[in-house]
Amino acid sequence: MTPVERFSSLPARRRDEILDKHRQFNTDHLNWWDSTYEDFKTDMDAIGIDVDKIYFSGFWSQGDGACFEGRVSDWPKFLESVGYTCAALTALADAAWSFKVEHRGHYYHENCTSFTSDMVNPNGYYEGALEDFVDNYSPYSTDIQNAAFVAILKGYDYSKLHDEFEEAFKGHMRKLYRSLEAEYDSQTSDEAVLEALHANDMLTEIIDELESEHA
Numbered sequence: 683m684t685p686v687e688r689f690s691s692l693p694a695r696r697r698d699e700i701l702d703k704h705r706q707f708n709t710d711h712l713n714w715w716d717s718t719y720e721d722f723k724t725d726m727d728a729i730g731i732d733v734d735k736i737y738f739s740g741f742w743s744q745g746d747g748a749c750f751e752g753r754v755s756d757w758p759k760f761l762e763s764v765g766y767t768c769a770a771l772t773a774l775a776d777a778a779w780s781f782k783v784e785h786r787g788h789y790y791h792e793n794c795t796s797f798t799s800d801m802v803n804p805n806g807y808y809e810g811a812l813e814d815f816v817d818n819y820s821p822y823s824t825d826i827q828n829a830a831f832v833a834i835l836k837g838y839d840y841s842k843l844h845d846e847f848e849e850a851f852k853g854h855m856r857k858l859y860r861s862l863e864a865e866y867d868s869q870t871s872d873e874a875v876l877e878a879l880h881a882n883d884m885l886t887e888i889i890d891e892l893e894s895e896h897a
Contacts, residue, residue, distance in 0.1 A: 685885035689876065692889070696896070700879075700888055707878050708869040718865045722858050726752070730759030731854070737790040741863050747791025748859035753782035754847075764850045770834040773821045778802045781844075783851055792855035797848045803840050804832050 689697060708714055715738070723733045732755035738748035754760045757775035761767070780800045787794035807815045816828045868874060879885045 685889065686876070686880055688889050689885060692892075696892060700892060701872050701875050704875055704879060704888070705870050707875055709866065712869075714865065714869045715862055718858075718861050722750075722854075722861065726750075726854065727755075728759070729763035730754055730756030730761075731851070735785070736858070737785055738859060738862055739790045740859065741866060745789040745791060746859075747789065747794075747855070748862055749783075749785055749790055749792050749795050749855045750858065751782075751784050753780065760847075764846060768834065770831050771838065773831075774803065774819055774835060775801075777819050777821070781847055783848075791859070792852040795852070795855075797844075797851070799844055799847070801840050801844060803838070804835050805840065 683691065689700070692700075719736055722736070726733050731752055733750045733752040735751045736748065737750070738746075740746040740748075757779060758772050761772055761775060766772070778800075779802070781797070782799070783795050783797050785794060786796040802815075802819070804812060804815050812832055816832065820828050820831050822828050822831055876885075879888060
């Protein structure tokens with residue numbers, strides 16, 4: 683019989699004993715999270731977020747979770763991802779804004795993070811200084827266009843925008859944790875453990891050892 687056939691012929695409790703004993707084989711011998719990290723970074727890049735570092739712990743304690751350090755690197759993509767397609771807002775953000783997150787604290791969930799932003803806007807200018815704002819940030823050339831640019835931007839609540847951006851980042855962190863947990867569950871499944879033991883030519887030795895112990 684092949685090693686897999688020998689394994690299949692064992693009583694269920696013996697099969698479970700082998701699998702449980704080697705349950706962490708894949709997660710102990712591999713950086714099993716690498717593909718999840720790369721997929722996540724690719725997904726974030728597609729919506730204008732540059733991910734520098736990823737942290738996580740899991741998957742058993744209340745404080746477990748995932749977070750990342752990074753920044754908005756493409757404002758048109760990011761704003762569209764959170765539902766904003768206003769040309770004036772996009773032009774201002776692309777010209778002048780920054781938004782980034784860093785890890786803080788002893789845990790790695792989304793609330794162990796610190797967000798900093800620079801979101802210059804016309805609401806921070808005195809009426810007489812709006813000309814400076816227009817000169818620095820408006821992509822338009824006529825007075826009418828510039829007046830419309832300022833009027834549109836004055837309608838936004840920038841504190842609320844910051845909170846929305848922060849929640850979007852945290853939502854991605856929660857999604858990352860769920861992806862890592864799913865990959866961990868996959869790597870520690872019965873099928874994955876058995877496949878790994880067989881692929882590493884360990885199954886015959888393990889079965890022989892088990893049978894000798896219970897002879």
